Amino acid sequence: MHFFIQKSLLNYGVQHAFKAVATRTTIPILTGIKIEATTDSVSFVGSDSDISIQCKILNETDEKTNVKMARLGSIVAPAKFFTEIVRKLPGDEVEIQVHDQLGITIRSGQAEFNLNGMDPEEYPKLPELIGSQSFRIPSSLLKTMIRQTVFSAASTETRPILTGVKWDCANNMLAFTATNSHRLSYRQSKIEAADDLQFDNIVVPAKSCNELHKILEDDDRLVDVMVTNNQLYVRQDEIMFYSRLLEGNYPETKRLIPQTSQTEIIVDTDYFLAAIERVALLSRDSKSNVVKLSIEGSQLELMSYSPEIGKAVERLDANESNGEPLKISFNAQFMLDALRAIDSDEVRIGFSGAMRPFVLHAKDHQWVTQLILPLRTL
CATH class of the missing domain: 3.10.150.10 (DNA Polymerase III, subunit A, domain 2)
Structure with missing residues (x-):
């Protein structure tokens, strides 16, 4: 050569x-x-x-x-x-x-x-894509869908299938799901594809998703995607990306997402995020990184406490609020990750009870769903 x-x-x-x-x-x-x-x-x-x-x-x-x-x-x-x-x-x-x-x-x-x-x-040969299904998607959209879900995948191998992001497609609707059993991220989007394109339980390792996210350009160029029973293939211009898929059945997660709420608030995303960051300064070194949220009408109170360090409290107003008063505790980092992934000026948060999972959506649409399990505290 x-x-x-x-x-x-x-x-x-x-x-x-x-x-x-x-x-x-x-x-x-x-x-x-x-x-x-x-x-x-x-x-x-x-x-x-x-x-x-x-x-x-x-x-x-x-x-x-x-x-x-x-x-x-x-x-x-x-x-x-x-x-x-x-x-x-x-x-x-x-x-x-x-x-x-x-x-x-x-x-x-x-x-x-x-x-x-x-x-x-x-050197190992590149995988052969036999029996594949294919579609095209804007690079920026695929990049966004990965960013809004991959962080919820499990980081430990206790349940290996949960270390991946599940890709589904039916009726021209592409959906990504990731969960570690304590939080869940779901993102869906319409795509242009053949009417008969349909696949389920395509589970891409989170590591692969993160690497693909780094490669993809944040623009509207179309990328080619092909999936088989054991491989994912993505091509953007001269770059070809291959990843093995995880084996096993991903758990059914749609039933975990509450369809109604007893308490609902709408808050300014950036302000709420910044307030949690400040309050969590005293709890972030603890194992569960607990922040407590109290809702009374439109009045919100965030609080964290550390016996060794002290206590932090911040009060703020919701833009909109309805339903019953509520006190709930959550992992601050989970909430921060979810808020950053919403990509909306205002976020709608629906609570079904102090010990029930709660969900976050953008105020005006539900393309992105973030679900968090609350923490039990004394």
Whole structure:
């Protein structure tokens, strides 16, 4: 293999592939980035066996020649060193040449590096998408749906299926659900897709969702999404993202969301969030990070208490309030995460009782639902 490429394009491809490279693994080949030069492109692949990211740089585009190809081939380069070298090369153009004994020569400007490569035949092949269903979605919408749900996924492996985000689609409605049994996030949105597109129980690991969120651009470009029984595939321009899916049945969660409330308040999202942040300063080091909320008409009171530190109280007015007086305790961090995900100037919070789950929605729509279980306190 032998080619010349612009440093900016090389760095772009390598940096994206590097995001999927295994940091802790007993499989040496997964510590590398696979580079493959074909007749029409140079591709860079990183993988940790769960997530794979491929970035393709076309040899030629309408605007210019990106890659000057001298000899086709492939190699696996040690990811850590190769990525650092590429980032710090002095010239604008980079020459990469692979020798018979898996040696890699990298030249740019007056600098030359020689690295020991690995056999590309040992590198795992990218998944085959057999029996897949596909749709297209604006990049910014997919990015938002991940951001508004992924934080509620479980962080421990006690119930492995809960460490993922469930994707469902029916009647052109895409829905994401995440829960750790103590809180739940649900986001739905209409998409343009074939009328027969339907899938359920597609559970994407939260780690994969977070990596995908980093890759996606916050714009209206359409991305291609394909799902199979065990793989998710997302393509945005020259970047291809693959993730394995979690095995098992995700629990039925819709029945957990209360449909009526005994007490309901509408508050300014930013002000309520800031007030909780202030009150929680005295409780955030405790295990449950408890804040107590008292509702009496439109008068709200937030309180936290720590025997070692002291007590914090803040009073504020709801924009609207109806229903019965209520006193309830909750995990402050759960509430802060939910408020930040609402994306609305005003939030509607419905309570069904002091020990029943309560829900948060934007004032004017219910595309996003955040559910939190209250805490039992003395």
